[in-house]
Amino acid sequence: MCLTDSVHNFRIWVNLWYLKFGYCDSGNHISRNTKIMKIEEFDVFVIGSGTAGQTVAEACIKGGLTVAMADYREFGGTCANRGCDPKKVLLAGTEVLEMAGHLEEKKVVTLPRLNWKKLQKFKKGFTNAVPVKTEDKLSKLGVKLYHQSPHFLDENTLSVEGKTVKAHKIVIATGYTPRELPFKGAEHLKTSDDFLNLKKMPKRLTFIGAGYVGMEFAHMAARAGAKVTVIDTGNRPLADFDTDLVDELTEYSKLMGIDFIFNATVNAVKKSKKKYQLNYEKNGKSERISTKLIFNTAGRVPALAELGLEKGNVAFDENGVKVNTYLQSTSNQNVYACGDVSNHSVPLTPLSGREGYVVSHNIIAGNTKKIDVPVVPSAVFTLPNLASVGYSEKQVKERYKNVVIKKESASDWFNAKRLNSPIYSYKILINERTDKIIGAHLLGPYAAETINLFAMAINNGMTTNDIQRTIFTYPSWGNDMKSMV
Numbered sequence: 001m002c003l004t005d006s007v008h009n010f011r012i013w014v015n016l017w018y019l020k021f022g023y024c025d026s027g028n029h030i031s032r033n034t035k036i037m038k039i040e041e042f043d044v045f046v047i048g049s050g051t052a053g054q055t056v057a058e059a060c061i062k063g064g065l066t067v068a069m070a071d072y073r074e075f076g077g078t079c080a081n082r083g084c085d086p087k088k089v090l091l092a093g094t095e096v097l098e099m100a101g102h103l104e105e106k107k108v109v110t111l112p113r114l115n116w117k118k119l120q121k122f123k124k125g126f127t128n129a130v131p132v133k134t135e136d137k138l139s140k141l142g143v144k145l146y147h148q149s150p151h152f153l154d155e156n157t158l159s160v161e162g163k164t165v166k167a168h169k170i171v172i173a174t175g176y177t178p179r180e181l182p183f184k185g186a187e188h189l190k191t192s193d194d195f196l197n198l199k200k201m202p203k204r205l206t207f208i209g210a211g212y213v214g215m216e217f218a219h220m221a222a223r224a225g226a227k228v229t230v231i232d233t234g235n236r237p238l239a240d241f242d243t244d245l246v247d248e249l250t251e252y253s254k255l256m257g258i259d260f261i262f263n264a265t266v267n268a269v270k271k272s273k274k275k276y277q278l279n280y281e282k283n284g285k286s287e288r289i290s291t292k293l294i295f296n297t298a299g300r301v302p303a304l305a306e307l308g309l310e311k312g313n314v315a316f317d318e319n320g321v322k323v324n325t326y327l328q329s330t331s332n333q334n335v336y337a338c339g340d341v342s343n344h345s346v347p348l349t350p351l352s353g354r355e356g357y358v359v360s361h362n363i364i365a366g367n368t369k370k371i372d373v374p375v376v377p378s379a380v381f382t383l384p385n386l387a388s389v390g391y392s393e394k395q396v397k398e399r400y401k402n403v404v405i406k407k408e409s410a411s412d413w414f415n416a417k418r419l420n421s422p423i424y425s426y427k428i429l430i431n432e433r434t435d436k437i438i439g440a441h442l443l444g445p446y447a448a449e450t451i452n453l454f455a456m457a458i459n460n461g462m463t464t465n466d467i468q469r470t471i472f473t474y475p476s477w478g479n480d481m482k483s484m485v
């Protein structure tokens with residue numbers, strides 16, 4: 001049964017339920033003779049206004065359904081307000097410094113200086129307008145907006161802003177939130193939001209966690225003149241990326257003034273007058289460092305705490321809302337989850353959009369579209385970029401009999417030499433039997449761009465011969481793909 005039929009039945013059911021129980025949000029049952037608080041009713045209620053939530057809301061409205069959306073923070077989600085976009089705007093400033101630094105004595109006489117305050121102002125030109133524009137766009141489409149966290153009252157019913165709201169389908173698109181760290185003094189830790197809004201770059205700062213966020217911010221802060229320490233429980237940064245390239249990036253990061261402390265457990269943070277002291281344990285010994293600010297970049301977890309999922313009969317685990325291949329809750333058929341918060345997702349913006357599209361399709365037309373994720377390129381916006389798509393070296397060795405591994409430093413190739421860039425390396429994995437590319441790992445300038453070509457090649461089953469036959473612009477980073485394969 002598709003939504004338009006079931007919506008009709010649902011509306012009749014809501015009216016009957018409402019007449020029978022006359023139930024208001026506080027949980028008090030009231031007499032049918034007294035004035036009954038009106039229950040609001042929608043076809044679809046979306047929780048979360050990020051990429052995933054907006055995709056669902058827009059498609060469902062355009063599909064003729066009534067839609068409401070709630071967000072307890074500024075509308076527009078993580079990526080546009082406090083993630084990918086503002087990060088990339090700030091990064092532009094440090095990219096200029098990086099490039100000029102490499103060309104010092106070759107072409108550039110005076111090195112530029114970064115004005116962090118101005119850079120922040122420039123960034124606000126992008127972010128300040130996001131919440132208003134998002135609300136405006138959604139309101140004009142006819143989406144009813146709420147500005148609080150809803151919580152489930154039962155499988156179809158939410159409480160939000162003191163109102164009881166019924167929805168035929170409820171979509172959870174609440175994203176991730178920083179992982180809470182358990183040690184004493186953790187309340188002093190700053191988050192990625194705080195870093196992106198820093199008014200002034202402190203002289204010394206520390207990141208707990210050497211993942212995407214910790215490494216990207218450490219690189220940015222080091223270029224902006226800070227002395228940076230990154231501390232991690234693991235034995236290297238960016239555990240999911242190619243070991244050889246990460247080792248190279250780590251060595252280069254050290255040259256940029258970033259100190260790493262690996263295999264360490266932070267056990268307390270103490271505040272003194274103007275600084276913080278971070279205590280940690282490594283190799284059975286207690287150590288400490290003193291720093292101006294400490295950021296929690298130890299990962300992010302599904303944002304589910306306030307939703308009362310038990311009452312809604314929505315199953316979840318540490319990876320998020322448990323969903324089937326239609327992105328529908330495994331325990332409550334009225335609920336879908338998409339974006340970072342679904343336990344199916346790879347927590348990246350393009351995947352959130354794709355999941356949002358699948359959910360809207362399944363709500364409008366019934367469960368007819370399964371989530372089908374092609375290979376996903378991923379990039380860490382350190383300088384140089386680290387980027388990856390397809391299988392890792394370890395995975396191909398487990399899966400394939402005969403694999404060709406092309407791995408080299410390309411720092412003496414024209415593209416790198418022209419920028420005097422010291423780092424440019426790659427590892428390309430090719431299935432020897434089919435000549436198809438099955439994995440690509442790049443470290444170097446613009447690797448976040450070049451990796452997209454490899455993603456296209458893998459998704460379209462291109463052979464190295466297909467790539468050799470393709471004409472690329474010259475000289476360009478894309479053209480280097482031919483030499484790499």
Ligand SMILES: Cc1cc2nc3c(=O)[nH]c(=O)nc-3n(C[C@H](O)[C@H](O)[C@H](O)COP(=O)(O)OP(=O)(O)OC[C@H]3O[C@@H](n4cnc5c(N)ncnc54)[C@H](O)[C@@H]3O)c2cc1C
Binds near residue numbers: 070078303340347
């Ligand atoms: C610093 C940083 C940098 C990043 N950089 C990149 C990058 O370069 N490239 C990339 O692909 N990805 C990046 N990401 C990840 C990317 O931002 C996410 O994958 C993406 O935003 C997820 O979209 P979403 O719609 O699933 O969730 P979100 O965009 O997080 O939206 C969820 C929304 O739900 C709201 N919400 C949460 N709980 C509730 C509740 N109980 N009630 C009401 N509303 C609620 C939140 O306020 C939020 O607005 C970055 C993330 C961070 C933190």
Ligand SMILES: NC(=O)c1ccc[n+]([C@@H]2O[C@H](COP(=O)([O-])OP(=O)(O)OC[C@H]3O[C@@H](n4cnc5c(N)ncnc54)[C@H](O)[C@@H]3O)[C@@H](O)[C@H]2O)c1
Binds near residue numbers: 210238239300378380
């Ligand atoms: N460029 C991008 O695409 C981009 C950028 C930022 C974030 N993201 C997304 O956001 C997600 C979250 O990123 P993230 O950097 O917050 O997490 P992450 O999972 O990438 O890294 C967390 C790091 O913290 C370490 N860690 C965990 N607990 C710790 C502890 N108690 N003490 C010290 N270290 C600890 C882990 O070993 C790991 O290295 C990523 O998975 C990614 O999908 C993507």
